[in-house]
Amino acid sequence: MTPKEGTAATPFHLVYGGEAVVPVEVGVESERILGYDEDNAERRQLELNLIDEKRxxxxxxxxxxxxxxxxxxxxxxxxxxFQVGDLVWKKVKLVGNVSKLQAPWVGPFKVIKKLRSCAYYLEDQEGRQLE
Structure with a gap:
C-alpha cells in the first residue's frame, strides 16, 4: 500500500515501492494486513510505476x-x-600530536597582492613570499 497523499514516503518505500510489514504486524489484524490481496498485481504495478515520481x-x-x-x-x-598592505593572520591545520592550547593561527603576514578570486599573496615579517 502507498502512504497517504501529503505524507512523506519512508526510505524503504522510495527504494522498494511499498512499506515493510514488521513480523509483529503479521499476527495483528491491522488495516494494512486486512487490505492486502495477493491477487492484486495490477494495483502493485501501478504503485511501482509511481515510485519514480515519488523519488x-x-x-x-x-x-x-x-x-x-x-x-x-x-x-x-x-x-x-583585505587590501594590499594589510596585516593578516593565517589559520594553520593542526596535524599530529598537538596541544589543544597551541594557537591555530600564525603570523602576522602582509598582503602583497590581491587576486580577483579573493585570493591573496602573502609575505612574512622577513619579506619572504608564502607559497
Missing part, C-alpha cells in the same frame, strides 16, 4: 531543504576583504 518529489524537497540551509548559513557569514 523525484523527495529529491526536490531535499534540494529545497539544502537551499534553505545554505541561505540561513550565508546570512550569518560576514564577508571580509
Amino acid at each position: 523525484a518529489k523527495a529529491a526536490a524537497r531535499l534540494m529545497a531543504y539544502w537551499q534553505r540551509m545554505k541561505q540561513n548559513y550565508n546570512k550569518r557569514v560576514i564577508p571580509r576583504a
